[in-house]
Amino acid sequence: MHEIGVRETINLCGLTFNIETLKMTWLAMAIVIIVACLATRNLKVVPQGWQIFVEMIIEWLHSQIDAMMGRRGRMLAPLIVGLFMFLLASNLIGLVPLMASPTNDLNTTLGLALMVVVIVHCLGLYFKRGHYIAHFFQPTPVFVIINMIEEIAKPITLAFRLFGNILAGEILIIVLLKLMPIWMPIPSVCWLAFSIFISCVQAVIFTMLSMAYLANAVREDHAEE
Amino acid sequence: MIEINATIIAQVLNFLILVVILRAVAYKPVARLLQQRSDKIKNSLEQAEADRKAAEQTLAQYKAQLSDAQQKAQAIVEKANLTARQEHDAAVAETRKEIERMKQTAQAEIESERNRAFEEMKSQIVTLSLAAAGKIVTKNLDTKENDKLVNDFISKLNKDMFADLK
Numbered sequence: 001m002h003e004i005g006v007r008e009t010i011n012l013c014g015l016t017f018n019i020e021t022l023k024m025t026w027l028a029m030a031i032v033i034i035v036a037c038l039a040t041r042n043l044k045v046v047p048q049g050w051q052i053f054v055e056m057i058i059e060w061l062h063s064q065i066d067a068m069m070g071r072r073g074r075m076l077a078p079l080i081v082g083l084f085m086f087l088l089a090s091n092l093i094g095l096v097p098l099m100a101s102p103t104n105d106l107n108t109t110l111g112l113a114l115m116v117v118v119i120v121h122c123l124g125l126y127f128k129r130g131h132y133i134a135h136f137f138q139p140t141p142v143f144v145i146i147n148m149i150e151e152i153a154k155p156i157t158l159a160f161r162l163f164g165n166i167l168a169g170e171i172l173i174i175v176l177l178k179l180m181p182i183w184m185p186i187p188s189v190c191w192l193a194f195s196i197f198i199s200c201v202q203a204v205i206f207t208m209l210s211m212a213y214l215a216n217a218v219r220e221d222h223a224e225e
Numbered sequence: 226m227i228e229i230n231a232t233i234i235a236q237v238l239n240f241l242i243l244v245v246i247l248r249a250v251a252y253k254p255v256a257r258l259l260q261q262r263s264d265k266i267k268n269s270l271e272q273a274e275a276d277r278k279a280a281e282q283t284l285a286q287y288k289a290q291l292s293d294a295q296q297k298a299q300a301i302v303e304k305a306n307l308t309a310r311q312e313h314d315a316a317v318a319e320t321r322k323e324i325e326r327m328k329q330t331a332q333a334e335i336e337s338e339r340n341r342a343f344e345e346m347k348s349q350i351v352t353l354s355l356a357a358a359g360k361i362v363t364k365n366l367d368t369k370e371n372d373k374l375v376n377d378f379i380s381k382l383n384k385d386m387f388a389d390l391k
Binding site: 015029038039043058108110111112180 | 242251
């Protein structure tokens with residue numbers, strides 16, 4: 001992001017695209033895929049080195065999914081692990097000078113949040129059918145208004161939380177670099193370290209909340225039996 | 226700064242492509258490997274359990290065989306002891322019989338020897354008596370008293386000695 005608030009755009013078939021966001025997204029995707037390939041090549045039955053780390057993450061994820069979603073959740077594991085890795089990579093590349101996070105663009109975060117919500121509703125309808133629609137009208141039909149607000153709020157909060165955190169982090173880095181003289185790097189370094197922490201935390205939060213929403217739709221509950 | 230445009234669709238598509246690639250490249254091999262490993266561990270545990278059971282069975286078998294062998298050995302020893310005692314008793318009895326028999330033989334021999342000695346002695350006594358008598362006779366042939374003595378002696382000798390011997 002070279003100038004705050006200004007985005008380079010291109011027009012393709014009458015559609016407008018933020019080209020920098022797209023480039024950074026592809027970069028983040030490439031990083032994720034390369035890391036995943038490096039970590040998972042040479043898999044052995046007796047683990048060694050990186051494999052132990054990768055297995056630890058996947059085992060932890062599986063245990064989380066099993067606890068939150070039950071046995072149907074396993075099919076969502078690649079989505080969730082992909083979401084986490086992509087968000088982590090996206091958040092972190094924005095901290096490299098001359099680069100921007102794909103997640104500092106509301107198009108990315110809102111896109112992902114809407115995708116999660118659409119998946120939640122589709123899976124809910126697929127697994128629970130009538131019960132899924134009925135649960136919006138519980139305990140009394142009047143509650144449908146509150147439930148609708150909640151459902152609309154879900155993607156908006158997901159998207160804006162991530163977008164705001166990442167964009168604020170990048171803006172403040174630029175502001176601090178402009179404010180402080182070059183011999184006084186301490187505030188910038190502190191903020192950079194804090195941004196690294198925030199990047200990780202926001203990736204975790206987005207992923208965990210997505211898991212919680214998906215769990216609602218996928219988990220077997222008593223009403224179903 | 227906040228404008229929604231077609232990028233949103235592109236980002237969703239990008240992410241879905243990423244998920245598909247990740248699933249194929251990274252997630253599936255790892256998940257398959259984890260499954261393989263848990264299967265292998267399960268198999269190993271089952272195998273170990275089966276091995277342990279087999280070992281226990283073999284041990285029980287061996288123990289049974291050992292106790293059986295010990296019983297057999299005990300029986301053999303007892304039988305041998307019994308046989309030895311019987312043989313010993315038989316030998317003792319045999320020896321006793323033998324001793325008895327030898328004693329009898331010896332007694333019989335002693336008896337016959339004694340008889341023979343007595344016969345010999347008797348004949349010698351007779352001879353000596355005759356000689357003595359002859360001497361007395363030659364000295365006091367005329368004496369009636371002497372005759373009577375000799376006669377008495379001989380008759381007594383005959384009566385007593387032979388009666389004792391017979």
